[in-house]
Amino acid sequence: MKFISIAVKDFKELVRDRRGLFFILLFPIFFMMIFGFAFGGMGENNTPHNIAVVNLDQGTINSTGSNVNYGNNLTAELQDQNYPQNNDVKLFNVTTTSDSNAKDLLRTRTVDAELVIPANFSDSVQSLINNTILSSTGQTSSANKITSTITISGDTSYIGFGVAQGTLVGYLSQYQQGIVTAITGAQPVQYINTSVQSVAGTSSFTEFDFLAPGMMVFAILLLATTVAAILTREVESGTLLRLKISKMRSFDLLFGGLIPWSLVAGAQVVILLVVAILLGLKWQGSVYSILLAIVIGIIAGIASISLAMIIASFAKNDRQAANLGTLIVVPTAFITGSFFPLPAEYVNLFGHSFQIYDILPWTHTLTALRSVLVYGSGWSVVSSDVIISAVLALILFVIGVFLFSKTRLGAES
Amino acid sequence: MIEAKDLTKKYGDLMAVDGLSIGIKKGEVFGFLGPNGAGKTTSIKMMVGLLRPTSGTVYINGTDVQKVEKGTIGMCPQELMLWEYLTCKESLDLMADMYEVPKKVRDPRVKKLLNDLFLVEKADTIVSKLSGGMKRRLNLALAVVHEPEVVVLDEPSEGLDPQSRRVLWNYIRAMRDKEGKTVILTTHIMDEADQLSDRIAIVDHGKLIRLDTPENLKKEIGEGDVVDMKISDTSRNQDLINELAKEKDVISVVEINGRINIRALNAVAKLPMMMQTVERLDVQVADISVRQNTLEDVFIDLTGTGLRE
Ligand SMILES: Nc1ncnc2c1ncn2[C@@H]1O[C@H](COP(=O)(O)OP(=O)(O)OP(=O)(O)O)[C@@H](O)[C@H]1O
Numbered sequence: 001m002k003f004i005s006i007a008v009k010d011f012k013e014l015v016r017d018r019r020g021l022f023f024i025l026l027f028p029i030f031f032m033m034i035f036g037f038a039f040g041g042m043g044e045n046n047t048p049h050n051i052a053v054v055n056l057d058q059g060t061i062n063s064t065g066s067n068v069n070y071g072n073n074l075t076a077e078l079q080d081q082n083y084p085q086n087n088d089v090k091l092f093n094v095t096t097t098s099d100s101n102a103k104d105l106l107r108t109r110t111v112d113a114e115l116v117i118p119a120n121f122s123d124s125v126q127s128l129i130n131n132t133i134l135s136s137t138g139q140t141s142s143a144n145k146i147t148s149t150i151t152i153s154g155d156t157s158y159i160g161f162g163v164a165q166g167t168l169v170g171y172l173s174q175y176q177q178g179i180v181t182a183i184t185g186a187q188p189v190q191y192i193n194t195s196v197q198s199v200a201g202t203s204s205f206t207e208f209d210f211l212a213p214g215m216m217v218f219a220i221l222l223l224a225t226t227v228a229a230i231l232t233r234e235v236e237s238g239t240l241l242r243l244k245i246s247k248m249r250s251f252d253l254l255f256g257g258l259i260p261w262s263l264v265a266g267a268q269v270v271i272l273l274v275v276a277i278l279l280g281l282k283w284q285g286s287v288y289s290i291l292l293a294i295v296i297g298i299i300a301g302i303a304s305i306s307l308a309m310i311i312a313s314f315a316k317n318d319r320q321a322a323n324l325g326t327l328i329v330v331p332t333a334f335i336t337g338s339f340f341p342l343p344a345e346y347v348n349l350f351g352h353s354f355q356i357y358d359i360l361p362w363t364h365t366l367t368a369l370r371s372v373l374v375y376g377s378g379w380s381v382v383s384s385d386v387i388i389s390a391v392l393a394l395i396l397f398v399i400g401v402f403l404f405s406k407t408r409l410g411a412e413s
Numbered sequence: 414m415i416e417a418k419d420l421t422k423k424y425g426d427l428m429a430v431d432g433l434s435i436g437i438k439k440g441e442v443f444g445f446l447g448p449n450g451a452g453k454t455t456s457i458k459m460m461v462g463l464l465r466p467t468s469g470t471v472y473i474n475g476t477d478v479q480k481v482e483k484g485t486i487g488m489c490p491q492e493l494m495l496w497e498y499l500t501c502k503e504s505l506d507l508m509a510d511m512y513e514v515p516k517k518v519r520d521p522r523v524k525k526l527l528n529d530l531f532l533v534e535k536a537d538t539i540v541s542k543l544s545g546g547m548k549r550r551l552n553l554a555l556a557v558v559h560e561p562e563v564v565v566l567d568e569p570s571e572g573l574d575p576q577s578r579r580v581l582w583n584y585i586r587a588m589r590d591k592e593g594k595t596v597i598l599t600t601h602i603m604d605e606a607d608q609l610s611d612r613i614a615i616v617d618h619g620k621l622i623r624l625d626t627p628e629n630l631k632k633e634i635g636e637g638d639v640v641d642m643k644i645s646d647t648s649r650n651q652d653l654i655n656e657l658a659k660e661k662d663v664i665s666v667v668e669i670n671g672r673i674n675i676r677a678l679n680a681v682a683k684l685p686m687m688m689q690t691v692e693r694l695d696v697q698v699a700d701i702s703v704r705q706n707t708l709e710d711v712f713i714d715l716t717g718t719g720l721r722e
């Protein structure tokens with residue numbers, strides 16, 4: 001297995017080149033710290049959150065026999081809320097609409113979040129009221145506990161959503177409590193659940209929570225520069241010529257190189273996560289989410305290494321590789337939204353509209369990392385982004401191998 | 414064994430190699446001798462298939478060099494081509510793996526190579542911490558770790574001290590004599606070409622000037638000796654050369670680096686005649702010596718110059 005020998009060699013070179021290793025590991029940490037200090041407190045501003053409310057509530061019959069719709073009530077309440085610290089500014093800017101229209105508004109970022117009030121919402125509120133009255137009079141509630149789930153959905157890669165959903169979750173629990181206190185003053189049993197993209201979100205978001213996964217993607221992208229320089233050095237020092245006349249195939253060289261470098265990408269995710277948490281990242285999740293994040297990081301690493309091969313196919317020396325790498329990596333980081341989300345750009349192809357940045361594997365990596373680390377999402381939520389990024393990384397790898405073999409591994413002319 | 418036909422390499426307007434045709438026999442040490450920029454490296458790079466010729470073909474055992482099985486050839490490049498962060502042993506192991514040498518064969522072979530090339534003590538030293546000469550020896554070892562049939566060495570003794578050079582020469586001879594390998598080497602050191610090669614190709618400006626055994630080459634320009642003379646007033650060199658050239662016993666007179674080389678049969682007996690000429694022209698001899706005809710003299714005779722450094 002020649003690629004294993006290559007992997008071992010690359011790993012030794014990686015570890016023994018202290019200066020290079022320091023650069024790879026410290027530079028992103030340094031960036032993370034700058035962003036951590038600069039943006040750690042931001043995001044708690046006083047502008048209304050734009051939300052779309054989809055009220056599917058069918059209403060219910062209350063104790064006096066009249067038809068009530070708590071969904072309408074909640075919508076009205078949402079519209080009336082003001083910022084606690086600034087009474088002139090509304091907390092939410094509510095648009096009531098249909099689900100499909102709300103999804104469109106989300107996509108164009110006209111609204112930050114979509115709130116779906118389920119059909120049985122009024123039933124559950126009524127059930128809450130009934131049971132609260134019963135328990136306050138000493139009776140145990142026997143019958144119909146009805147729970148309902150309000151779904152908050154949105155684009156997890158969008159800072160606006162993070163802030164809006166945090167506020168919404170906070171507000172909804174307040175609303176439920178409000179109903180109960182209006183009747184008894186007791187602690188409510190949970191009758192209305194909220195679901196943010198399937199998992200509960202955090203209550204207060206800062207810019208940094210959004211930037212931290214971006215920094216990880218940036219760090220992994222930056223690997224492309226280093227790996228391109230190393231590959232070019234192999235060309236420059238002539239060692240590639242030695243390998244070229246041996247029985248090694250280009251697959252051995254490039255796949256062998258992929259192993260240690262993608263592990264570095266995975267390690268970077270962990271290191272940067274630790275640094276980010278120390279700097280105040282409010283992260284959700286468990287050991288499972290770390291493992292998932294590492295896998296996502298490795299996939300992004302593969303994409304970066306493939307990019308490195310493409311760069312190394314054209315660079316004449318390692319300085320050129322580093323420069324060309326930076327020239328490509330930094331704009332790519334911007335496009336993928338590592339620093340801040342860019343407005344979506346759509347193109348029409350074959351009658352479908354595509355987000356053009358979606359062609360880059362790292363865009364999906366970022367979405368997935370954010371979802372996993374900041375919202376604590378599991379595999380089911382991020383699977384499509386992970387799979388797409390893996391497929392794109394694979395395509396990039398094939399292109400990289402092809403170009404590198406063609407330009408560097410054939411006979412010179 | 415190796416058959417090059419009409420090899421030509423053009424770099425823009427420059428003819429780096431110009432219509433080179435040679436056949437190299439199995440089990441011989443074949444030397445390329447030529448000054449800097451003569452096209453030696455370019456020639457052998459084409460012969461091992463690393464460089465695509467502008468025109469011409471190379472066959473190894475009847476197969477086009479581009480299709481020849483990898484591992485038939487081992488090449489020691491002129492420049493150091495080493496992994497700075499690996500140790501000697503790791504580098505050798507890696508190359509052996511790349512040539513699919515089984516581990517059982519590899520380990521004793523690497524040990525023997527390190528031993529033969531006096532690198533045992535440095536086996537576990539990182540390459541960047543080796544001396545220049547050690548790096549050169551490793552550079553060579555890496556080319557032969559898979560025991561190729563054909564070993565191509567581009568200026569292998571560059572940067573080696575006399576002792577290491579002996580080690581290298583013995584190693585090259587052993588490869589031929591004990592293992593029956595075909596060795597192609599390039600050099601601009603006459604002594605090396607003379608002592609090692611079975612046949613020598615003298616190249617200059619990309620062209621093959623002569624191809625023969627060292628003995629024949631030396632014979633070809635006569636079996637005379639060389640009187641190497643320096644006169645105090647070098648501006649009179651040409652006068653003296655003109656005068657000496659008229660003498661019928663003198664085979665040739667040339668000026669090299671300010672010195673005058675006079676070739677003649679039985680030169681010692683001709684010395685009085687030469688001294689008379691010197692006195693007649695009223696010049697002072699600063700330094701004089703008589704020596705055997707060497708390959709260098711052949712080279713000078715053929716290319717009209719000493720080695721351009
Ligand atoms: N890649 C290249 N591009 C352009 N010209 C080249 C290239 N490689 C070699 N040359 C030119 O071809 C000629 C022959 O070079 P080559 O390296 O074959 O010489 P050499 O005989 O090996 O010399 P030396 O003894 O210095 O190693 C030189 O004039 C050199 O400048």
Ligand SMILES: [Mg+2]
Nearest residue numbers: 453454455491
């Ligand atoms: Mg050369």
